[in-house]
Amino acid sequence: MPLRCAVCQKVLRDPVSITCGHRFCRQCITRYWEKPAPSGDYDCPQCRKRSRTLPVLHHLSEPNDARGSENSKTTCRHVLSQ
Ligand SMILES: [Zn+2]
Ligand SMILES: [Zn+2]
Numbered sequence: 787m788p789l790r791c792a793v794c795q796k797v798l799r800d801p802v803s804i805t806c807g808h809r810f811c812r813q814c815i816t817r818y819w820e821k822p823a824p825s826g827d828y829d830c831p832q833c834r835k836r837s838r839t840l841p842v843l844h845h846l847s848e849p850n851d852a853r854g855s856e857n858s859k860t861t862c863r864h865v866l867s868q
Contacts, residue, residue, distance in 0.1 A: 792832040802843040806835040
């Protein structure tokens with residue numbers, strides 16, 4: 787069952803997760819935080835967990851990411867062997 791975004795109530799598009807573990811469309815959460823709460827905090831639209839600073843968006847892994855990390859591992863090994 788596809789996860790739904792608590793902001794737009796639709797199936798997640800370009801999903802990102804935030805520090806509390808909830809997932810939102812990247813566009814939704816970015817727009818949601820464009821106007822911080824009067825307190826100056828950024829809160830999770832789902833659980834209301836607050837953060838004093840703009841939370842980091844974690845991209846959810848996609849098939850392409852696996853290839854990317856393999857490449858960076860190869861690069862690391864190459865650097866180490868020199
Ligand atoms: Zn959304
Ligand atoms: Zn949350």
